[in-house]
Amino acid sequence: MRLPCAARHATRVRDLRSRIGVGGNPSHMPEGNVMFKLLLRWTTIALVVLPIAAAAEPIKLKLAFFSSDRTVLYRAGIKPFVDAVNADGKGVVEIDVHFSGALGKDLSQQPQMVLDGVADLAYVIPAMSPERFPDNAVVELPGLYRDVREATMVFSRLVASHALAGYEDFVVVGAYAADPETIHMRSPVTSLKDLDGKRIRTINLFQSAALEKLGMSPAVMRINQTAEAISSGAIDGATLSTAPMLEFGIGRVATYHYMLRTSAVPLLLVMNKSKFESLPENARSIIHKYCGQWAAERFIEIFQAQTDQVMDQIGSDPRRKVIAPSKADLRTAQAVFSAVTDEFATKHPRGAELLKAADAVVASLRSSQ
Numbered sequence: 156m157r158l159p160c161a162a163r164h165a166t167r168v169r170d171l172r173s174r175i176g177v178g179g180n181p182s183h184m185p186e187g188n189v190m191f192k193l194l195l196r197w198t199t200i201a202l203v204v205l206p207i208a209a210a211a212e213p214i215k216l217k218l219a220f221f222s223s224d225r226t227v228l229y230r231a232g233i234k235p236f237v238d239a240v241n242a243d244g245k246g247v248v249e250i251d252v253h254f255s256g257a258l259g260k261d262l263s264q265q266p267q268m269v270l271d272g273v274a275d276l277a278y279v280i281p282a283m284s285p286e287r288f289p290d291n292a293v294v295e296l297p298g299l300y301r302d303v304r305e306a307t308m309v310f311s312r313l314v315a316s317h318a319l320a321g322y323e324d325f326v327v328v329g330a331y332a333a334d335p336e337t338i339h340m341r342s343p344v345t346s347l348k349d350l351d352g353k354r355i356r357t358i359n360l361f362q363s364a365a366l367e368k369l370g371m372s373p374a375v376m377r378i379n380q381t382a383e384a385i386s387s388g389a390i391d392g393a394t395l396s397t398a399p400m401l402e403f404g405i406g407r408v409a410t411y412h413y414m415l416r417t418s419a420v421p422l423l424l425v426m427n428k429s430k431f432e433s434l435p436e437n438a439r440s441i442i443h444k445y446c447g448q449w450a451a452e453r454f455i456e457i458f459q460a461q462t463d464q465v466m467d468q469i470g471s472d473p474r475r476k477v478i479a480p481s482k483a484d485l486r487t488a489q490a491v492f493s494a495v496t497d498e499f500a501t502k503h504p505r506g507a508e509l510l511k512a513a514d515a516v517v518a519s520l521r522s523s524q
Contacts, residue, residue, distance in 0.1 A: 337416060338413040
C-alpha cells in the first residue's frame with residue numbers, strides 16, 4: 156500500500172540516517188560525523204521543500220470573452236495568445252478563458268471589468284466605450300483601409316508608439332482591426348440608390364455619419380443583437396465584416412451583400428497593467444513575448460483566411476447575391492468618406508496629427524507590396 160506523502164518523506168529521512176550511521180546523542184558522535192550531521196540536515200530540508208515547490212500551482216489569470224470559442228474573433232484574437240502563453244508558461248502562469256459573457260455580458264463594460272479586477276484580461280470592442288478610447292476614431296474612419304492587414308497594422312503600430320489616449324492603465328496584448336465592413340441586406344440591392352432611406356445597423360459614429368450622408372438611416376447596434384433586429388424588421392440590414400457574418404447569424408437573415416467597404420472595426424485584447432506588473436518577472440516575460448506584433452500577425456493570418464472562406468461560401472450559394480459597387484457608386488461613396496475624414500481632422504483635438512500617422516503606416520505597407 157502506498158504511504159501518504161508525509162510518511163514517505165519521514166521514511167526516506169530515516170533510511171538516509173541509517174545508511175550514514177547517524178543517530179543517538181550528537182555529543183557522542185565522532186568528529187567526522189559532524190559533517191554527516193550537516194549533510195543530513197540539508198538533505199532533510201531538501202526532501203521536505205522540493206516536493207512542495209514541485210506541487211506549486213501556476214499563477215492563474217482570468218480572461219473575459221463575450222462570445223464563444225467557435226467565433227473567428229476568438230480563434231484569431233485570443234486563442235493563439237492563450238495557447239502560446241499556457242504552453243511556454245507551464246507551471247508559471249496559466250490563462251483561463253471565461254466564455255459567453257460569464258464574467259459580464261455588457262460589451263461597454265469589458266474595459267472596466269479589467270480595471271476593477273473582475274477579469275485580469277478581456278476582449279474589448281472599443282467602439283462600445285468611445286469615451287474611454289477617444290483617439291481610436293482614426294482607425295474607424297470610413298474609406299481609409301483596404302483590408303484587415305492595413306487596418307490592424309495601423310492600429311497596432313499606433314498603440315505601440317503610445318500615440319492613442321486611453322491605454323494608460325492597460326497592457327495591450329493585441330490591437331487588431333477587422334476588415335472594413337460591407338453592407339448586408341434582407342431586401343434586394345443593386346446600387347446605392349436602393350439603400351436610400353433604409354435603416355442600417357452601424358458600429359460607430361463615423362460610419363453612421365457616412366451612411367447618413369449617403370441617404371441611409373443608421374442605427375448603432377451591437378453585433379450580437381443584429382440578426383434578431385433584421386429578422387424582426389427593426390432594421391433592414393447591417394454593416395459587418397465578412398468573416399464573422401455567418402457566425403453571428405446575420406448571414407441567415409441577410410442574403411444580399413453589397414460589397415462597399417466602409418469602416419474598419421478596432422478590437423482589443425487588454426490586461427490590467429497593475430496586475431501585469433505584480434507578476435513575477437518570468438511570468439511577465441512570457442506574456443510580453445506574445446503581445447504586440449506577434450499577436451497582430453496571427454490575427455491577420457487567421458482573420459483573412461476566414462474572410463476568404465466566407466466569400467467563397469456566399470459567392471457559390473445560389474440563394475445569395477454578391478454585388479460589387481459600380482465605379483459611379485464608389486466615387487460617390489469616397490467623396491462622402493473624405494468629407495467625414497476631413498471633419499475628423501479639423502474637429503478632433505489631435506485629428507490631423509493622428510490621420511497623418513495613420514496615412515504614414517498605410518503608405519509604408521503599400522510601398523512594400
